Amino acid sequence: MAELGHPHRLQIFQLLIKAGDDGLAVGDIQRELGIPKSTLAHHIAQLLAVGLMTQERQGRVQRCRIAAGKASAFVNFFVADCCEGLPGIEGLEAGA
16 A cells, blocks of 8 residues: 555556556656656555566557556455445445
């Protein structure tokens, strides 16, 4: 959870979830966030280190994707364990 506590890492995570299986090129993420490449590289390294995303070279492009299993486990933990009992959360636990 600490890794997603930084606004840029959370934005990267959200962008990759929205991108789905296709993922996003690093350049696309950088353009979307408007941050320097070196800063983005640092944030990507942090997300890679904890296993929330993967990265694959496709020619000259580094393609980033959400690590679906780890991301799903995180979301399930967050909703089921952290938010248990909060009003309006009940439907999310069942995948509604």
